[in-house]
Amino acid sequence: MSDRAILHSDANGFYASVEMVLNPELRGKAVAVCGSIKERHGIVLAKSELAKKAGIKTGMVAWQARQLCPELIVVPPHYDYYVKFSKMIQKIYARYTDEIEPFGMDECWLDVTRSPMKPMEIAECIRREVREELALTVSIGVSFNKVFAKLASDMKKPDAITEITRENFKEKVxxxxxxxxxxxxxxxxxxxxxxxxxxxxxxxxxxxxxxxxxxxxxxxxxxxxxNGLDTSRVAHESYSAPAKSVGHGITCTEDLNTLDEAQKIIYALSQDIGAKLRQMGLRAKGVHLSVRDNELHTVGWQTLLKTPTQDELDIANEAFAILLSNYRWEKNVRSLTVTAINLEKVEEPIQLSLFDTPANEKREILTRTIDEIHELYGKHSLVPALILDEKKMPRGVCDELVMPGWMYV
Ligand SMILES: [Mg+2]
CATH class of the missing domain: 1.10.150.20 (5' to 3' exonuclease, C-terminal subdomain)
Incomplete structure (x- = not known):
């Protein structure tokens, strides 16, 4: 059996690079993408090459990063754009193979064994096309298995290609x-x-x-x-590694003092989760709620739903029920995170059974319309009536990072 040809392509400084495409004035500057820049506690999610040279590291707290590099430009994340660019990069990969396995938003494995082109040639084409068409750079590892291809993509960056072969792996790896x-x-x-x-x-x-x-x-x-004996396969394009959960959390700048306040936050958080589930074609079989009190102790509970759902209202109701029956409210609440768990793929549009009331049908149409409005006019163009006029929302609230849940698959 002849060897496989596997590529691992990693978009360099992905979030920061996309920000520079969106705003070319950022080019050639020290830029960091940080969660919640209004807060001192935002965390560096990504940094430009210059910021990296100044010692900025992913995971660093924003105020530390600023101390280290006073000229640092801090921008908030724009996940919608990252998803769009991620898809555009994958379209370039798809010119060469349909065996594409994403790993997070900025990395993919490609199996190009069956291509008539040589793997190094393909890597070169991809590198050039991504740079010329999207103004982003990738570093690509080429090898005979996934593990070494991934290692190789880390060895030279940005905008570079590294090959690890059966002949050179002992020397290189x-x-x-x-x-x-x-x-x-x-x-x-x-x-x-x-x-x-x-x-x-x-x-x-x-x-x-x-x-x-x-x-x-x-x-x-x-x-x-x-020993170069990894035989795991690159998943087919049509297969998406199932997201394990989709979560969204918020840390409030002031304590939540009442159930009513907590309920509003839960509904706001669930709204994003519902939209995300529908985008990914998934539905949840369970809901998890975690609560952090003002002394920063976190507790969490989960329940299974009677019927799997991708409807934010179902998720919100369940999360609120969890709060009602579990949280004793001895201390006020600082953070809430709602997570849709036990996800399953929706293979077909949800079948309406005979017993479905017209109200259900209406709600589905409404939900879809809301998604479309959000897409057209932004996430804050429409919010459930329940959270309107709430002083703590959205002004006093900052997004907490719930990264893995948001990584699209
Ligand atoms: Mg990367």
Whole structure:
């Protein structure tokens, strides 16, 4: 069997780069995309090359970043645009293969084994087309498996291509620290270090039985990865890795003192979740609510829904019911996060059963219309009547980052 040809393409500084396309004045400047810039506690989600050179790191708190780099331009995230650009990049990939597996918003694996073109040629075309057509850059790794392709895309950036072959992987991959490898997180890295394993080469040359003893199945998997034995497949374009949950949370600048206030926030949060579920063609079989009180203790509960839903009202009602029956309100509330869980794909439009009342039908049409209005005029063009005139919404409220839930698949 001949080798596979796998590409891993990673858009460089994706959020910050899209911001520069949207606003060219930002080009050549130190830019950081931060959640909730009104608050001192916004977190750096992405940074431009210059900001990176100034020492700005993802995850840094905005005020620290500003201290480090006084000329830093901080912009809020525009997720709608990131999704659009992500799709446009994927359209370029689709010129070469239909086996495209997204990993987050800015990375994809491509299987180009069946293409008549050489993998390096394809990588070169993609790199050029993304730059010329979208004014973004990607770094691409080319290899015979997914793990090495991903490693390779990290080796040279921005706007670069790296190839890892059967012939050169020992020389290129083995000197790297284990933590460079996907699925080797901090806990695993620590365990490996505790048995004297620092590099991927050391890992590769260990007896897999030792790893099995120390790290279980995961250890054996990493040993296989290190030896170039990863055989996992690139998913087909039509397959989207199921999102595990879609969540949205908010930290308020003032405490929520009453059930009524909390209810309004829950309805506002659920509205976004409903829209997201419909966009992704998913529905929720359960709802999770987490509550952080003003001493920053977090508690959470979840329940299963009687009928799976993508309707924000169902989700909001459930989340509010959870709050009512679980939160004892000994302390006032600072943050709320509503998450739609146990998601399933909606293969077909929801079938209306004989027992569905016309009211249900109307609600579906209304929901779809609301989505369209949001798309045309922005998210805040329409809000449920329940949250109008509320002083704490939306002015005094800042978005809390619920990144993974928002990553579209
Ligand atoms: Mg990236």
């Amino acid at each position: 083995w000197p790297l620290p284990c933590s460079d490898m996907i699925y080797c997180g901090r806990a695993t890295t620590n365990k490996l270090e505790s048995i004297g394993v620092q590099t991927i080469g050391q890992l590769a040359n260990l007896n897999p039985d030792v790893l099995k003893h120390k790290l279980g199945k995961n250890g054996v998997m990493l040993w296989q990865f290190a």
